[in-house]
Structures are given as C-alpha cells and as structure tokens.
Amino acid sequence: MPGQLSEEVLHKALLHVEDLLGRILTPFILLGDTAKGVKKESLAGLDKIQVGVMEKELIESNLRTLETLVGDIRTDYGFGYVVGGVPVEIHIIKKNIPIFENPDHAFYRAGEYAIPNPIEEYSKARWLI
Numbered sequence: 001m002p003g004q005l006s007e008e009v010l011h012k013a014l015l016h017v018e019d020l021l022g023r024i025l026t027p028f029i030l031l032g033d034t035a036k037g038v039k040k041e042s043l044a045g046l047d048k049i050q051v052g053v054m055e056k057e058l059i060e061s062n063l064r065t066l067e068t069l070v071g072d073i074r075t076d077y078g079f080g081y082v083v084g085g086v087p088v089e090i091h092i093i094k095k096n097i098p099i100f101e102n103p104d105h106a107f108y109r110a111g112e113y114a115i116p117n118p119i120e121e122y123s124k125a126r127w128l129i
Helices: 007-023 032-039 060-070 119-124
Strands: 049-054 078-083 086-093 104-108 111-115
Touching: 007 032, 007 049, 007 060, 007 078, 007 086, 007 111, 032 049, 032 104, 032 111, 032 119
Parallel strands: 049 086
Antiparallel strands: 078 086, 104 111
C-alpha cells in the first residue's frame, strides 16, 4: 500500500521516543496499536507511535527540556511531533487507571517496553485516556 510506513521506520521512531523520554528521565507506557504491536512483536501496518506519560511525571523542568529538544509540540492530548515521517503522540495520562499502575513488560527487538496490564482490558477501555 503506497505511503505505508515500514517496520524499520516505525522502530526508529519508537527508539527516538525512548531516547527522548529517557533524556528527561520520564517513564512511559506504550499505548494504542503500538502496545499491541510490540506485544505481538511487529509494528507492521501502524501509522503512528503512541505512548503515555503519567501527568505526575511531567515536572516543569522536564517539559522545558522536552520543548528544547523537539520544539513546541503541545497538543490537546499532550504532545506530538514527527520523526522520520512517523507521527509520534505522547499522551498525558491524568487519571489513576489501574491498568497503568502495574504495567506488564513486552520485549521488542532489543528493547523492553511497559504496556498496559492487562492489555486485553486496555483494548476495551482505550477511549478513557
């Protein structure tokens, strides 16, 4: 399908997010189809990378550093930017939702990523975020 993002490009975007949030010492959890893709060990077919950050983790100095690294990227759901042609969404999780409190972990290539626990329950309640 023309315009479809390759798995390699999506993986590089995921690594960029991991590096970016790691630089500001902010833990994150994979969301949406990104979480499901990592769980099944394939990002093929995705059109973006989605992650979530708990609001309590975003102190002012982290936000300033984030904006310094990628510019003014605020959106109605949190933050967004494009890297290597891949849209990246960083959602701010404002509610205390049990599926995020004790995340599961999934391995994808050489990385370990936090995903909602249980992911099946998250799939039914994605609209809450």
